[in-house]
Amino acid sequence: MQAPALTFSDDQAEAYDRLAAAFLGAGIDLAEGVLQPAAEGRTSVLAVVGKAGSGKTMLLAELYRGLKAAGLDVVSGDYEGKKRKDRRTLAILAPTNKAASVLRLRGVPATTIHRILYTPVYDPEYEKIAEWLAGTGTRPVVDNLAIAGLTDLALDRAHAFYQQVASIPGALASAGLKGSDFIKGWKRREEPLDVGFVDESSMLDERQFNDLQEIFPTLVLFGDPAQLAPVQSDRMMFDTLPETRKLVLHRIHRQTQDNPILDLAHALADDRIGFEAFERLVEETSRKDDRVVWAERVEAALMARSPVLVWRNATRVRLIQAFRNAYGAPEDALLPGEPLICDGIELPLKHRQKRIDLEARGLIKGAQVIYLGEGSRDGFARLHVVGAEEPQVSAASIIKIEKPDEEEPFIPHAARMGAAFLHGAAVTIHKAQGSQWDEVQVFAPDLQAAAFSGRSEAGVPLWKRLAYVAITRAQTRLFWVVRNRLARPTEPLSIEDLKREPALLALGEE
Numbered sequence: 001m002q003a004p005a006l007t008f009s010d011d012q013a014e015a016y017d018r019l020a021a022a023f024l025g026a027g028i029d030l031a032e033g034v035l036q037p038a039a040e041g042r043t044s045v046l047a048v049v050g051k052a053g054s055g056k057t058m059l060l061a062e063l064y065r066g067l068k069a070a071g072l073d074v075v076s077g078d079y080e081g082k083k084r085k086d087r088r089t090l091a092i093l094a095p096t097n098k099a100a101s102v103l104r105l106r107g108v109p110a111t112t113i114h115r116i117l118y119t120p121v122y123d124p125e126y127e128k129i130a131e132w133l134a135g136t137g138t139r140p141v142v143d144n145l146a147i148a149g150l151t152d153l154a155l156d157r158a159h160a161f162y163q164q165v166a167s168i169p170g171a172l173a174s175a176g177l178k179g180s181d182f183i184k185g186w187k188r189r190e191e192p193l194d195v196g197f198v199d200e201s202s203m204l205d206e207r208q209f210n211d212l213q214e215i216f217p218t219l220v221l222f223g224d225p226a227q228l229a230p231v232q233s234d235r236m237m238f239d240t241l242p243e244t245r246k247l248v249l250h251r252i253h254r255q256t257q258d259n260p261i262l263d264l265a266h267a268l269a270d271d272r273i274g275f276e277a278f279e280r281l282v283e284e285t286s287r288k289d290d291r292v293v294w295a296e297r298v299e300a301a302l303m304a305r306s307p308v309l310v311w312r313n314a315t316r317v318r319l320i321q322a323f324r325n326a327y328g329a330p331e332d333a334l335l336p337g338e339p340l341i342c343d344g345i346e347l348p349l350k351h352r353q354k355r356i357d358l359e360a361r362g363l364i365k366g367a368q369v370i371y372l373g374e375g376s377r378d379g380f381a382r383l384h385v386v387g388a389e390e391p392q393v394s395a396a397s398i399i400k401i402e403k404p405d406e407e408e409p410f411i412p413h414a415a416r417m418g419a420a421f422l423h424g425a426a427v428t429i430h431k432a433q434g435s436q437w438d439e440v441q442v443f444a445p446d447l448q449a450a451a452f453s454g455r456s457e458a459g460v461p462l463w464k465r466l467a468y469v470a471i472t473r474a475q476t477r478l479f480w481v482v483r484n485r486l487a488r489p490t491e492p493l494s495i496e497d498l499k500r501e502p503a504l505l506a507l508g509e510e
Contacts, residue, residue, distance in 0.1 A: 001230060003507060006480050007214055008055075008059075009055060009249075009250075011247075011248065011249050011250055012055050012058070012059050012076070012249060014247070015048055015059060015208070015247040015249060016059065016062070016063070016477070018046070018247055019046065019048075019063060019198050019220065020045050020066075021044055021246070022218065023067070023195070023218065025039070025042065025044070026038060026039060026042060026044065026194070026195070026217065026218045027039060027088075028067065028070055028072065028088065028194075028195070029070065029141060030066045030070060033052060033066075033069050033070045033071070034070065034071070035070060035071045035072070035088050037086075038088065038127065038194060038217070041220075042217060043213070043217045044217070044218050044219070044242070045213065045219045045220075045241060045245060046219075046220050046221070046241075046245050046246075047061075047201070047220070047221040047222075047223065047238035047240055047241055047245060047247065047481060048220065048222045048223075048247045048249060049221075049222075049223050049224070049225050049246055049247045050224065050225075050248060050249030050250065051225070051226050051265070051266065051269075051471040051497075052224060052226075052265055052266075052468075053225055053259070053262045053265075054226070054249035054250055055209060056199075056222045056223075056224075056249060057103070057106065057108075057199070057222075058201065058314075059222075059249070060092070060103075060108065060197055060222055061106060061108050063197070063220075064090070064092060064108055064109075067090050067195060068090070070140065071196065072088045072090040072195065072334045073086065073087055073088065073089050073090070074089075074090050074091070074092070074109050075089050075090065075091040075111075075193060076091075076109055076111050076115075076167065076168075077091070077111035077115030077116050077119070078111070078115070078120065078167055078168050078169050078170075078389060079110070079122065079130045079134065079168035079169070080121065082119065088194045089193040089194045089195070090193075090194065090195045090196075090197070091111070091116050091193055091195070091196050091197070091216070092108055092109060092110040092111070092196075092197045092199070093110065093112065093113050093116055093196060093197065093199070093200045093212075094110050094111075094112060094113070094198070094200050094434065095112070095113055095198075095200055095201075095203040095204065095366075095434050096112065096200075096203075096283055096364070096366055096367065096434045096435060097112055097362045097367050097368070097384075097385060097386065097387035097388045098264045098365075098367075098368055098386060098387040098434065098435035098436065099199060099387075099434040099435060099436075100112050100199075101386075101387030101388075102436050103199060103310070104386075110199065111389075112357045112362070112364065113198070113201055113208060113211075113212070114364050115213075116189065116193075116196075116215065117188065117189055117211060118186040118187065118188060118189065118359065119186065119189050120183045120185075120186055121183065121184050121185045121186065121187055122182055122183060122184065123182050123184055124184075125145050125146050125147055126147070126172065126177070126182035127156070128140045129145075129146065129158065129172065130168045130172075130182075133158065133159065133162045133168060133171055133417040136451065139155070140155075142155065143446045149176070150175070150177070154175035154176055155175065157174050157175050158171040158172060158174055158175040159171070160439065161174040161175075162356070167389045167390075169182075169183070169389060169390050170389055170390060171188075173390060176462045182229070183266055183295075185357070186357055188419075189215060189459060192214070192215050192216070192217065193215055193216055194216070194217065194218060195216065195218045195219075195220070196215065196216035196218070196219045197220050197222065197378070198212065198219070198220070198221050198222065199222045200222075200223065200224075200433070200434040201221035201222055201223035201236070201237060201238060201400050202223040202224055202225070202227040202228070202229070202230075202236045202238075202433070203230055203288055203433055203434045204221070204230070204236070204237045205230045205237075206237065206363065209237040214312070221237065221238045223236060223238050223243070224472075225238075225239075225356050226268075226269075226460075226465065226468050227433055227465070227468065227469050228429070228430055228457070228466070228469055229457065229458070230434055232279070234457075234458075235458075249270075251487070254378070258289050259291075259292060260288075260289045260292050260478075261292065261471060261472070261474050261477075261478050262472070263279065263285070264278075264282060264285060264292065264471055264478070265467075265468050265471045265472050267281060268464045268467055268468050268471075271327070275447065275448055275451035275453070275463055278467070279444065279480075279482075281292065282480045285346055286480070290477075291476065291477050292477075292480065293477065293478065293479045293480065293484070294480055294482065295441065295479045295480060295481045295482065296440055296481075296482060296483050296485065297481065297483055297485035297486060298319065298322075298443070298481050298485065298486045298487065299441065299479070299487050300322075300323055300326040300486055300487060300488060301490070301491070302439055302441055302479070302490040302491045303319075303323050303339070303425040303426065303438070303441070304337060304338070304339055304425070304493060305339065305343075305370075305497075306437035306438070306439055306440055306441070307339065307368075307424050307425055307426050307427040307432065308425065308426040308427075308441045308442075308443050308481070309426075309427065309428075309429050309432050309440060309441065309442050309443065309470045309473065310426055310427070310429065310443045310446045311429060311446035311447060311449065311450050311466055312428075312446050312449065313428065314404070315426070315443060315445075315446050316426045316427065316428060317402045317403065317404055318404050319425065319426040319443070319486070320354075320401070320402070320423045320425045320426050321403060322486045323423075323425040323426070323443045323486070324338075324401070324423075324425075325490045326486060326489060327489060327492065327493055331410070332412055333412050334371050334399065334412055335493050336371060336372055336373050336493065336494075336495050337370060337371070337493030337495045338370070338371045338425075338493065339368065339370055339371075339423070339424035339425055340367070340368075340369040340370070340371055340383075340399065340422065340423060340424045341366065341367070341368060341411055341421060341422050341423070341424040341427055341431065342363050342364060342365055342366060342367040342389075342419060343365065343420045343421055343422045344365045344417055344419075344420050345358050345359065345363070345418070345420065346398055346417055346418065346419075347417050347418070358418070358419050361385070361388065361390065361393055361395075362385040362387070362388035362390075362391075362393075363385065363393070363395060363419045366431055366434075367385055367386070367387075367388075368385075368386040368387070368424060368435065369383050369384065369385050369386065369421060369424070370383070370384040370386065370495065370498060371383060371399075372384055372392070372495055372498075375394045375395075375397075377394075378393065378395065378415075379396050379397070379415030379416065379418070380394050380396055380397065380415065381394070381395065381397040381399065381415065382394050383395060383397070384495070384498045391498070392498075395416065395418060395419050396415035396416075396417065396418025396419065397415055397418050397419050397420075397421060398411065398414050398415055398417075398418060398419070398420040398421070399411065399412055399414070399420075399421045400420065400421065400422055400423075401422075402422070402423070409422075426443075429466050429469050429470045431467050432469070432470070432473050435471075435473060436473050436475050437473060437475065438472065438474075438475050438476045438477065439474065439476060439478075439479065440471075440473045440474035440477075440478055440479065441479040441481050442469070442470040442471065442479065442480055442481060443481050444481055444482050445478055445481075445482070445483075445484060446466075447463050447466055447467050447470075448463075450462050450463035450466055451463040
C-alpha cells in the first residue's frame with residue numbers, strides 16, 4: 001500500500017499503512033479513495049503515540065485529508081444534516097476548546113468531545129439555511145422563511161463566511177442571527193458515527209473513553225506518553241491497549257531542528273540530567289536563542305492571556321493575587337480582560353438540559369475564558385471562551401477568587417446556579433495539559449520543589465514530567481522564571497484584542 005506523496009519518516013509511513021489497513025477492514029479504501037458498506041459489529045481501537053515533534057499532528061492531518069477524499073463526511077458538532085443510509089462519517093476530537101482550536105488553525109476541523117456527545121437541535125426554519133450551506137439543500141427563498149429581518153444580502157454573507165470557515169453557527173451569526181434563536185437545545189447522541197480521531201488523548205479519563213467507544217466503531221487515539229496522566233488516575237487510556245494496537249512515532253529531527261523549546265523538552269529524557277543541570281541547559285540556550293528566555297520575574301502582562309504554569313496550588317493562588325494587585329483590581333469586582341478557568345457546572349440534576357447547553361457552548365471544566373463585563377441580567381457575565389467557534393457568550397456565572405491563607409474564596413460574581421470559574425492568571429501544569437499558547441511562563445521554583453520532593457510517576461521523576469508538559473505548551477517562546485517576583489504591567493487590562501462576534505449567546509438561567 002502506498003503512503004501519500006507527502007514525505008513521511010519510516011515510522012510515520014508504517015503507522016499510516018497500519019491505519020489504512022484498519023480502515024480497509026471497516027470498508028474505507030484510502031488507496032483507491034472509495035467506500036464500502038460498514039461491517040456490522042466490527043470495532044477497532046488503535047493508538048498513535050509519540051513525544052512532541054514526532055509528527056502525530058502531521059499524520060493526523062494527512063489521514064483526515066485521505067478520509068475526506070474517500071468520501072467521509074466530517075462531523076463538526078455544530079450541525080448535522082439529515083441521515084443517509086450510505087453516509088460514512090469522521091469526527092476529529094480534542095478534550096478542550098484550546099486543543100481543538102490548535103488543530104483548526106492547522107486546517108483540521110476539530111471539535112471538542114462534548115460537542116460530539118451532545119448534538120444541537122435546530123429550529124426547522126433555520127435548518128433550511130443550514131442544509132443549503134452544508135450543500136445538502138437548495139438556497140431558501142427569504143420570503144418563504146418565517147425569520148424576521150432576514151435578507152438575501154444576509155444569506156450572501158452567511159454563504160461567504162461558510163466558504164472560509166465551515167461553521168454553521170458562525171455563518172448564521174455573520175448574517176446577524178442569534179444562536180439562542182436557531183439552536184433550540186441539545187440532545188445526547190444516539191446514532192453511532194464511523195471513525196473518530198482523538199488528539200491529546202493522554203487527557204482522556206475512563207468514562208470519556210467508554211463513551212467514545214460506544215459512538216465510534218473505529219477509534220484512533222493520538223497521544224504523548226511523556227505527559228501527565230489524568231488527575232485521579234495512574235495511567236493513560238492508550239496504556240490499557242495491547243502493544244499490538246499501539247503505533248509508536250519517534251522524534252523527527254528534520255521537523256524539529258532549530259527549535260530550542262523542543263530540544264529542551266527532549267533533553268529531559270536523559271536519565272543523567274538532574275534539575276540543576278537542566279537549569280544550566282536552559283540558561284545556556286537562552287544566551288544563544290531568544291525563543292528561550294531566562295526570566296528573573298513573572299511578566300504580569302503575559303498572564304492576562306497565557307497563564308503562568310505552576311505545580312503547587314499555593315503558588316497559583318499567590319501569583320493570582322499579585323496579578324490582581326498589579327492591575328489595581330478592586331476587592332469586590334472583576335476588571336474586563338481578567339482571565340478565568342471554568343471549574344465546572346453547578347446545576348442540580350433537574351436542570352440537565354441547561355448543563356448540556358453550557359457544556360456544548362464550550363463552558364466545560366478547564367476551558368480558558370476572558371471576562372468581558374456584567375451581563376444584562378442579574379448573576380450573568382459576558383464571557384469570551386478561548387478557542388470556541390462562537391467565543392462570546394452571556395452565561396449565569398459563579399466566579400471565585402482564592403486568596404492566600406484564606407480557606408474560603410472571595411466571590412465577586414455569583415448567580416444562584418450556572419458555570420463556575422476560578423481565576424486564570426496562573427494554573428497548575430496538570431490543568432494546562434492539552435492547551436498551547438504562543439508564549440508561556442514556567443515557574444521554575446515550583447519544579448525545583450518537585451525535584452526536591454523525590455516523587456516519581458510511572459518510573460519517571462515527577463519534576464521531569466511536569467517540566468516536559470509545561471515546556472511543550474509554548475509554541476513560539478518559553479520564559480523560564482527563576483525568581484518569585486512580578487514585573488508590573490505598563491498598560492491597563494484591555495479586551496480590544498478579542499474577536500468581536502455579531503451576537504452574544506445567552507445561556508443558563510431563564
